Amino acid sequence: MTQHLKHFIEGVSVEASDGARMGLVSPISEDRYATAARGTIEDVDRAVGAARTQLDRGEWSRLDGSQRGRLLNRLADLVERDTNALADMDANAIGRSPFEPRMMDVPNAIANLRAAAGWANQLEGRTIPTGGYMGVKTLSYTVREPIGVVGAILPWNSPLMITTWKLAALLAAGCTVVVKPAEETPQSALHLARLCQEAGFPDGVVNVVTGYGDVVGRALCEHPDVAKISFTGSPEAGRAIQRIAAPLFKRVTLELGGKSPQIVFDDAQFDAALRGCSMGLFVNQGQVCAAGSRILVQRGIAQRFATALAEAANAVVVGDPRQPGVQMGPVAKKAQFERVNRYIRQGLDEGAELLAGGVSTPDKGWFVKPTIFANASNAMSIAREEIFGPVGTIIGFDTEEEAIALANDSEYGLAATVWTTDLARAHRVAGAMKVGAVGVNCWSPLDANLPWGGLKTSGIGREGGIAGAVAYTEEKVITILLPS
Ligand code: NAD
Helix, strand or coil: CCEEECEEECCEEECCCCCCEEEEECCCCCCEEEEEECCCHHHHHHHHHHHHHHHHHCHHHHCCHHHHHHHHHHHHHHHHHCHHHHHHHHHHHHCCCCHHHHHHHHHHHHHHHHHHHHHCCCCCCCEECCCCECCECEEEEEEEEECCEEEEECCCCCHHHHHHHHHHHHHHCCCEEEEECCCCCCHHHHHHHHHHHHHCCCCCCEEECCCCHHHHHHHHHHCCCEEEEEEECCHHHHHHHHHHHHHHCCEEEEECCCCCEEEECCCCCHHHHHHHHHHHHHHHHHCCCCCCCEEEEEHHHHHHHHHHHHHHHHHCCECCCCCCCCCECCCCCHHHHHHHHHHHHHHHHCCCEEEECCCCCCCCCCCCCCEEEECCCCCCHHHHCCCCCCEEEEEEECCHHHHHHHHHCCCEECEEEEECCCHHHHHHHHHHCCCCEEEECCCCCCCCCCCECCEECCEECCECHHHHHHCCEEEEEEEEECCC
């Protein structure tokens, strides 16, 4: 029998108000393997109501930071207990090898929850000296209060890890939430919500409504009782959310796309740079916001590097990721498959040199070949637009100044990597990057204590670190008159 997933509202699994369902399709077999409730505006209203009640007068509203921290630590233990199950859910839903979520996503999720447990009682106010009020001394201080009910709207590429970026921080801050997972990947968010219940979070603190962005996502953005939207996804949806949120003065954090450069200088450790560039291109089939898809290589080593990267691409074993020895599964959905192939055709039309891979035409499953273009220019669409697939574009440069100019010539500004053994150059180039995060001799280091987010089209705001939890609070100032 096909598995069916329901919303999780106020601690109970419920169907959509009109009973509607949507299908979940395997990227490997293209078969429908499960269904999920297709959320309605009424479902969102019900979930927001539950979250609002807990926030205003529920048991949750009476817990202090250390009690919230204890619950977060318990939740982290339960996620650790269910590591394999959670990794399998995310892997099966998008056709990824379970090895990657076991090694990266779930440990990162646990780290996010444990770090946030420590922040929960550190969201402190300030005492601010002033000149007093009308000649009378005053005491002014601030407190940090939970921002309110949060709508957390999620992508499909790394579902559990990104859910915990948001959940850990907002729960530390004392908020409540309605989670809207991507339509392709509701499983791990629903499981996490049930683990919240098992950990002892009061029902109604964490709610999940499954369904489509233009209904459930939109209803969350429009709901008057949702104070903040925390969104990770495409710039197109980010713009739509901004348009709804702006007249309502709703707070937003937007974690959007990227076209991140990996700059390889001729003094770099060749093999380390090669490994880092392969990883930045092929992990999760390239469906990573920080994918290092623009590879800028100094001309002295460009030919050799391009040949070696093409060999690495050709060596990747593509197939059913559940089979031993397979390194890369299909991309997550049909639209993504078509998008990747479209960009590969554009790269060929624009005159880039195809060194590995190319347009894919599998019999079944959305498998694409790891693809490398060389001798490209930064003006080509394959260098400017986010492909979100295993496609790398190599561009040559001569000088450090040229590398910096090329790297920054992008509408995106999420991440960059610098490969060099020259310490001064590493500092100079890292300092010049117009991005939210730079890795020097390492591609995209992630850590629960580090801020993550982008500039320009890559988004607004930061997640991670204690500042990520502060972003779910409002600072209130209180002034007390102290007559002598
Ligand atoms: P998407 O924008 O299509 O969907 C993301 C979520 O938004 C889904 O839950 C979807 O249902 C919802 N949604 C879509 N339209 C909406 C609307 N009008 N109103 C409200 N909600 C709406 O993105 P995707 O394809 O799931 O994810 C891929 C994108 O996410 C890429 O651009 C990638 O770079 C980005 N991403 C960014 C980060 C980061 O940290 N910066 C991390 C992961 C993914």
